[in-house]
Amino acid sequence: MIDSLYLAWQYIRFNRIKTIILVTSITLIAVLPLSLEILLSESERQLLARAESTPLLVGAKGSALDLAMNSLYFDDEVPELMTMAAANRIYDTELALPIPLYVRFQTRGHPIVGTTFDYFDFRGLTIEKGQSLTLLGDCVLGAKIAVELGLEPGESLVSSPENLFDLAGVYPLKMRVVGVLAPSHSADDLAAFVDLKTAWVIQGLGHGHQDVTRTRDRSVILKREGGNVAANAKLFHYTEIDAENLDSFHFHGDTSIYPVTAVIAVPHDDKSGTLLRGRYLNSEDLEQIIQPAEVIDGLLQNIFRIRTVLDAVIAIVGLATILTMILVFTLSLRLRQREIQTIFKLGCRKATIARMLSAEIVIILLASSLLCAVAIGVVDGYAEELVRSLLVG
Amino acid sequence: MIYGKTMIHTESLKFEYPDSSFHLSIAHFAVKAGEKVAVVGPSGSGKTTLLNLLAGILTPMAGSIQVGETAVSDLHDAGRRDFRIRNIGFVFQDFELLDYLSILDNILNSYRITDALKLTGEVRQRAIHLSNQMGIADHLKRHPGELSQGEKQRAAICRALLPNPDLILADEATGNLDPDNKTRILDLLFESVAAHGSTLVAVTHDHELLPRFDRVIDFQDFRTGGTS
Numbered sequence: 001m002i003d004s005l006y007l008a009w010q011y012i013r014f015n016r017i018k019t020i021i022l023v024t025s026i027t028l029i030a031v032l033p034l035s036l037e038i039l040l041s042e043s044e045r046q047l048l049a050r051a052e053s054t055p056l057l058v059g060a061k062g063s064a065l066d067l068a069m070n071s072l073y074f075d076d077e078v079p080e081l082m083t084m085a086a087a088n089r090i091y092d093t094e095l096a097l098p099i100p101l102y103v104r105f106q107t108r109g110h111p112i113v114g115t116t117f118d119y120f121d122f123r124g125l126t127i128e129k130g131q132s133l134t135l136l137g138d139c140v141l142g143a144k145i146a147v148e149l150g151l152e153p154g155e156s157l158v159s160s161p162e163n164l165f166d167l168a169g170v171y172p173l174k175m176r177v178v179g180v181l182a183p184s185h186s187a188d189d190l191a192a193f194v195d196l197k198t199a200w201v202i203q204g205l206g207h208g209h210q211d212v213t214r215t216r217d218r219s220v221i222l223k224r225e226g227g228n229v230a231a232n233a234k235l236f237h238y239t240e241i242d243a244e245n246l247d248s249f250h251f252h253g254d255t256s257i258y259p260v261t262a263v264i265a266v267p268h269d270d271k272s273g274t275l276l277r278g279r280y281l282n283s284e285d286l287e288q289i290i291q292p293a294e295v296i297d298g299l300l301q302n303i304f305r306i307r308t309v310l311d312a313v314i315a316i317v318g319l320a321t322i323l324t325m326i327l328v329f330t331l332s333l334r335l336r337q338r339e340i341q342t343i344f345k346l347g348c349r350k351a352t353i354a355r356m357l358s359a360e361i362v363i364i365l366l367a368s369s370l371l372c373a374v375a376i377g378v379v380d381g382y383a384e385e386l387v388r389s390l391l392v393g
Numbered sequence: 394m395i396y397g398k399t400m401i402h403t404e405s406l407k408f409e410y411p412d413s414s415f416h417l418s419i420a421h422f423a424v425k426a427g428e429k430v431a432v433v434g435p436s437g438s439g440k441t442t443l444l445n446l447l448a449g450i451l452t453p454m455a456g457s458i459q460v461g462e463t464a465v466s467d468l469h470d471a472g473r474r475d476f477r478i479r480n481i482g483f484v485f486q487d488f489e490l491l492d493y494l495s496i497l498d499n500i501l502n503s504y505r506i507t508d509a510l511k512l513t514g515e516v517r518q519r520a521i522h523l524s525n526q527m528g529i530a531d532h533l534k535r536h537p538g539e540l541s542q543g544e545k546q547r548a549a550i551c552r553a554l555l556p557n558p559d560l561i562l563a564d565e566a567t568g569n570l571d572p573d574n575k576t577r578i579l580d581l582l583f584e585s586v587a588a589h590g591s592t593l594v595a596v597t598h599d600h601e602l603l604p605r606f607d608r609v610i611d612f613q614d615f616r617t618g619g620t621s
Contacts, residue, residue, distance in 0.1 A: 003505040003512075007494070014493030014536070342489040345450055346552075347478030348506035349471065356506075 004352065008359035019364065022325070026368035027375065029321045033314040034372070035379040040307055042383040043390070044300055050186055051296035053123075055273060056096065056265040058086055058280070061288045068295040070103050071262040073187045074111035078104050081259040084196075086287050088256055093279060095272040096265040097122075102199040103261050106160045107175075110145045113191045114199025114260075122266060125188055129153055130179030133195050136206075136249055137241030139175040140193045143183035148190075151177050156240075157192060159202045173202045174240035185388050200258055201241070201249065208241065208249035265289070333357070399459075400426040400560055400592040401447060406456035408439075408446060417442050419456075426461075426559070429586065429593045431603050434612025440596040441486075443612075444562045447594070448481050449473030461559055475509040482553030482591070484582070486565035488545045490537040490552075497533040500524065500551045510556060523551045527581055543574035547581065554585050561586060563595040567602070579605065 012019045050072050059067040060080035069075035081104075090098035099122055102114035119125075120132070130153030133140055141151060151157060159173045175194060183189055200206045209231075222230040241249060251258070267273035280289040333340070340353055379386075401424040408417040417439040424430050432440050445451040446458060449465050452473075458466040463476055477483075490499045498505075500520045504512035524530045527547040529540075537545055546566060553561060566582065567575040579602060586593045595606070603609050 007505060010495075010498060011493045339491060342485075342491065343502075343506055345483065345485070345489065346503050346506060347474045347509065349474060352506055 004355040004359045005363070007356050008363055011356075011360055012363055019367075022328075022364055023367045023371065025321065026325070026364070027371040029318050030368065030372045031375045031379075033311065033318070034376050036310065036314070038376070038379055038383050039387060040304065042387045044304065046384075046387055047296055047300060048293060051292040054264055054292045055267055056276065056289055057262055057292050058082075058090060058098075058265055058287055058289050059262040061286060064288065064290045064295050065299060067262055067288075067290060068292045071101055071264065072292055072296070074103050074113060074191050076106065076111065079261055081261060082263075082287055083257045084260055085256045087260065087263045089287075090263060090265050090276070093276060095276040095279075096267040099264040099266065100196055100260040101262045101264065102196055102259065104259075105162065105199065105202050107157050107192050108149060108160065110149075111191045112139075112159060112199065112202065113193050114196045114202075115193060116196060119193070119264070122264065123184065123186075123188060125184055126182045127179045128182040130177070132179055133193070133198075134178065135176075135241070136195065136198055136201065136246060137173065137175055138178045138195065138198070140179040140181060141177055142181050142189040142191045142193070144189040145192060146177075146180040151180075153177055153179055171204075171239045173198070176241075196260070197251070197255075198241075200251065200255075203259075205258055206249055206251040208245050329361075398426045400424050400428070400461060401594070402459040403447075404457045406446065406458065407454045408442060408451060409454060410442075415439070415442075417446075419443070424592060424594060426592055427590055429583070429605075429607045430595070431606035431609045432594065432596045432612055433598065433600070433603065433609060438612045440612050441564050444483070444564050444594065444596060447560075448483055448562055449477045474507070478503055478507050478509045479556060480559050482556065482558035482561045484546075484549055484553045484561065484563040484566040486568050488537070488549040488569075490545055490548060492537055495534050495536060496524070496529060496540065496548045497521075499537065499548055500533075500555060503552065503556065516555070520551065520555055523554060523585075524548070526585070527551050542569050543571070543578065546570060546574075546578055550578065550582055550585070554589070554591075557589050557591075559591060561591050561593045563593065565596055565598065567597065567599060575599065575602070 051068065054072060057067060057071055059071070060082040062080035066075070066077050066079040070077060070079050084100060087098040087100040090096055097118060099116060099118045100114075101119070103111055104114075105112040113119075117132070127140065128143065129146075130140075139157060141149075141157075146152070149157070155177050157175050157177055159175065161172055175192070175198065181188065181193075194202075197206060224230075265273075265276060267276055277289050280287060343353055343356075344350070401422065403419060403422040406417070406419040406422065409415065415437070422443075432443070434440055442451065446453055447460065447465070449458075449468065453466055456466065457464060460476070461480065463480075465473060465476060468476060490496075491502065494502060497520060500523070501512060501517065504510045504516060510516075521530065521533070524533055524547075527550060529544050529547050529551070532540055532544060532548075537548070540548070546569065550566070553563075561582075563582065567578050570578060582593070582595075583605065585591075593606075597603070
């Protein structure tokens with residue numbers, strides 16, 4: 001057997017290019033589906049992990065998927081809006097901690113997440129550079145967005161207009177970058193966080209402008225009635241909140257009717273969670289409560305149905321490759337007839353010739369298995385990071 | 394080897410290739426031990442077939458073949474292979490070297506492909522010694538594709554001589570060589586045969602070489618009923 005292996009090895013060494021092609025083909029056929037399986041499993045795990053860490057989500061009735069995707073991964077598909085009253089309603093139940101989210105606006109292609117301090121505690125986000133949000137107009141950047149945009153605390157970032165062609169739309173707000181978060185390897189790394197009120201300022205619900213009671217420019221004033229002054233569009237609106245104009249920023253009306261996209265509800269315990277869910281069973285309610293894990297799991301079930309098709313395609317391709325290899329091997333046996341005849345003439349038994357050819361196959365399969373194991377090891381080792389970069393960006 | 398004893402003896406030998414009109418019929422053929430016999434004759438007359446029958450590569454349809462004390466025609470396939478590998482050195486016209494093996498591995502190949510021969514350090518030393526005698530010691534690590542025709546044939550002769558066979562069958566051993574190499578290879582073959590006391594049966598087309606053999610058989614006459 002050792003001599004058969006030796007001769008097989010010599011053949012393989014001599015025909016190294018052919019062998020490398022064969023080994024690579026076999027390795028790829030094995031590695032591709034296995035790697036895909038690893039990456040899909042890892043992406044399933046990571047997607048579910050974020051969802052499972054978010055116990056309950058309250059949003060306006062509509063697509064539960066849009067609500068979950070927008071609130072968990074800051075997807076740019078904005079769900080139906082609801083008011084801050086929804087958060088107050090949860091607060092009043094004393095069953096859960098409400099964390100409002102307003103994920104509607106963007107800055108240079110990245111989401112602006114309007115929220116409260118509780119969100120940072122809830123997600124375990126810590127400040128790596130600079131400080132947390134303190135004033136209206138402050139923003140804290142996720143680790144990756146800071147790197148991508150090349151921003152440090154002390155610099156500024158401008159919100160993107162929702163619609164370039166809406167002349168009556170809100171002005172972009174120049175926000176101060178006051179801090180950068182430590183990497184969390186989640187969607188938070190690619191978001192710009194602002195206080196909920198700053199998000200409302202971006203929308204134009206809160207604003208600051210020159211004091212109309214003190215202005216000497218008569219062309220700005222439309223009408224004066226007692227203490228009320230009506231001004232026209234010429235009135236200068238501030239597009240940046242700074243120490244000098246901070247006091248001029250104000251919100252008209254009751255903030256409880258101001259919009260949010262969702263409220264994360266963190267129940268105090270399982271029972272509280274169940275009770276809270278019960279509060280939203282009324283079909284006349286304008287809000288819905290969802291368990292993100294269920295929604296994402298449902299989504300994954302649908303997505304991963306494709307996996308079955310993919311597996312079938314890979315199996316067919318694999319089978320075709322194996323058949324091709326058998327054909328190649330059979331043809332190579334024909335090409336090697338003379339060599340086989342020579343060995344036979346020298347006195348070799350047919351069984352020994354078969355053993356030599358088998359040894360070649362064994363060596364090729366062993367080399368492919370080894371390469372495959374190494375490749376799978378590498379994919380497995382980097383799967384978490386790879387999937388994270390694909391999901392988070 | 395005892396000179397004068399019969400090394401090869403065949404009686405009423407018949408052979409046909411399937412699906413072919415060729416048939417070989419030899420009434421009687423004998424070669425004495427230590428004899429150097431040349432077999433000449435036109436192409437297709439069956440010279441190579443005779444060598445293959447003597448070596449046990451082909452099986453006769455009728456008749457007997459005796460090589461030394463062994464009735465080769467009575468042996469089964471495995472027995473004929475073992476007998477061939479131990480007792481017969483075959484020098485093929487086209488060298489029959491394996492491209493993927495080094496020259497040394499080609500010389501030692503008979504020892505690797507069968508259990509009938511045991512590859513030892515002594516055998517390796519003998520292979521190196523033989524290659525030295527044949528003038529190819531510097532090429533032992535090279536592959537056949539890197540060697541000239543003459544060098545390849547010398548390697549093939551080394552392989553045939555390595556087990557010290559009693560009988561050497563050479564099929565057009567010098568057919569592919571230029572005149573200089575032809576003489577040199579034949580000198581080496583004769584020297585080796587003499588040194589080991591082997592019997593040599595060589596098929597050749599080259600009439601200039603015939604005077605160097607003890608006996609010449611014209612295969613055309615021989616097949617039509619002649620005997621040696």
